[in-house]
Amino acid sequence: xxxxxxxxxxxTPFEEELINAMNDFAHSTDSPAFDTTGMVHRTAAGAPPSxxxxxxx
Amino acid sequence: xxxxxxxxxxxxxxxxGSTEGDFHGFVAARSAALFRGALVLTGSRDxxxxxxxxxLERACRKWRTISAKDAPDAYVRRIMVNLANDRWRRFxxxxxxxxxxxxxxxxxxxxxxxxxxxxxxxxxxxPMRMRTVVVLRYFHDLSDxxxxxxxxxxxxxVRSQLARGIDRLRSQFPALSTPSSQQLTEGTx
Numbered sequence: 001x002x003x004x005x006x007x008x009x010x011x012t013p014f015e016e017e018l019i020n021a022m023n024d025f026a027h028s029t030d031s032p033a034f035d036t037t038g039m040v041h042r043t044a045a046g047a048p049p050s051x052x053x054x055x056x057x
Numbered sequence: 058x059x060x061x062x063x064x065x066x067x068x069x070x071x072x073x074g075s076t077e078g079d080f081h082g083f084v085a086a087r088s089a090a091l092f093r094g095a096l097v098l099t100g101s102r103d104x105x106x107x108x109x110x111x112x113l114e115r116a117c118r119k120w121r122t123i124s125a126k127d128a129p130d131a132y133v134r135r136i137m138v139n140l141a142n143d144r145w146r147r148f149x150x151x152x153x154x155x156x157x158x159x160x161x162x163x164x165x166x167x168x169x170x171x172x173x174x175x176x177x178x179x180x181x182x183x184p185m186r187m188r189t190v191v192v193l194r195y196f197h198d199l200s201d202x203x204x205x206x207x208x209x210x211x212x213x214x215v216r217s218q219l220a221r222g223i224d225r226l227r228s229q230f231p232a233l234s235t236p237s238s239q240q241l242t243e244g245t246x
Contacts, residue, residue: 014223014230014233015195015223017173017233018195019195019196020173021176022180022192022196024177025173025177026096029102031088031089031092031093032106034110036081036084036113037081040081043118
């Protein structure tokens with residue numbers, strides 16, 4: 001995907017640890033199922049998103 | 058090439074019979090990867106789920122346009138990271154306290170058993186724009202140009218945000234930052 005590959009081009013031990021930390025965290029829980037049928041129906045009906053945007057960053 | 062890889066390159070839509078089926082296929086193939094990226098970006102399962110849900114709803118509304126692009130996956134990721142930054146800006150206007158989790162006390166990392174957990178928590182303390190740049194580089198493996206395009210900022214801003222983000226993180230984990238690794242980083246900026 002990328003022309004830049006930090007994993008193989010001068011990645012420091014700290015950066016490698018950061019990459020490992022992010023990967024461990026990313027795989028620490030299963031992905032939920034997303035209701036695509038509901039999304040398509042709401043989109044077709046011109047309805048707003050199902051849940052309001054919560055101010056959680 | 059599996060389905061997820063096909064969608065990442067834009068080839069996944071070939072052979073799909075309808076726009077609706079196309080969108081279902083995209084979500085089936087790519088929602089887990091989107092969720093993992095959102096999880097690293099937000100540090101919270103609930104916030105990540107909300108972020109991906111809204112991202113997919115927005116993508117669904119523009120799916121005919123998105124699916125015609127060379128790389129739908131990259132386009133949807135771009136929606137997600139900008140949505141996360143927009144949310145963060147709105148949140149900062151209404152709250153003046155840390156999001157969640159205990160703040161990481163500088164200098165208190167010696168002797169902690171799980172430095173990776175601490176690194177992820179420290180990442181969450183970075184300002185959202187800086188955090189996004191770090192995540193796009195080190196988790197999504199994007200180049201300066203790709204990050205700049207995603208966030209609509211200059212490549213020099215990407216480099217400065219990245220350098221400052223890594224410096225902030227490294228300063229909290231002196232045990233992980235040997236003098237030789239610092240020299241190596243300075244040589245690659």
